[in-house]
Amino acid sequence: MLKPKGFIYLTIIFSLFTGAATASEIGKVVLTLGSPLVERSGQHLFIKRNSPLYTSDTLITPVGSKVLFRLKDKTTISLAENSEFELSRYEFDEETSDVSFKMLKGAFRTLTGSIGKQQNPKFEIHTPVATIGVRGTEFWGGLIFSDALDVTMLEGKGVYIKNEHGQVEILKPGDGTKVFPGKQPNPVSKWTKEMLNKAAEATRVKEPTKNHWEY
Known part of the structure; x- marks a missing residue:
């Protein structure tokens, strides 16, 4: 027996709006700037403070927009304007983790939470030119200053950057590297204060009040 058209229409609408609810929530939006x-x-939805986030979501920050979000283990990530960041995989418990995200373009800043305190955390961010892996740290990565990927460690245990051409590891806060497409990561070197400030400003999200806090 054929079902009424109204029933089919309601079923489609219900599936669109409840599809995310069947997935496990992995974090929430903390602050937004712009839109x-x-x-x-397959849908593009506006997000705001406390919007839930799920595996397979892709966060998009148009020009003039930024976002800061927090994951279940208290890891915080902020995105610069004109960024695309996919939450590909997020598996976490008190002893183990398996996290794999993709920065498709733009820049991000990350401060690991409980994952960074694990003995052997697996936390990687894939970019078009290299993969960034962390061992409990605060770090920054971006494709916004040139056609290369810039990475710096701000605090923590270490960051490794690898691709099919080679690998380097950053062990000192304030050090960084540059990775050009199709080439091995450059040797680690100390970033200038100007460069660090420029990177921090790109991913800083401010509360729109007089007594704001920053990340």
Whole structure:
């Protein structure tokens, strides 16, 4: 027996709006600037403070927009304007972790939470030119200053940057590297204060009040 058209229409609408609810929530939006979006199940939705985030979401920050979000283990990530960042995989418990995200373009700043305190955390961010892996740290990565990937460690245990051409590891706060497409990561060197400030400003998200706090 054929079902009424109204029933079919309601079923489609219900599936669109409840699809994310069947997935496990992995974090929430903390702060936004401008009009950031999330791409979910083929739809582009505006996000705001306390918006839930799910595996497979892609966060998008158009020009003039930024976003700061927090994951279940208290890891915080902020995105610069004109960024696209996919939450590909997030598996976490008190002893183990398996996290894999993708920065498709733009820049991000990350401060690891409980994952960074684990003995052997697996936390990687893939970019078009290299993969960044962390061992409990605060770090920054971006494709916004040139056609190369810039990475610096701000605090913590260490950051490794690898691709099919080679690998380097950053062990001192304030050190960084540059990775050009199709080449091995450059040797680690100390970033200038100007460069560090420029990177920090790109991913800083401010509360829109007089007594704001920053990340």
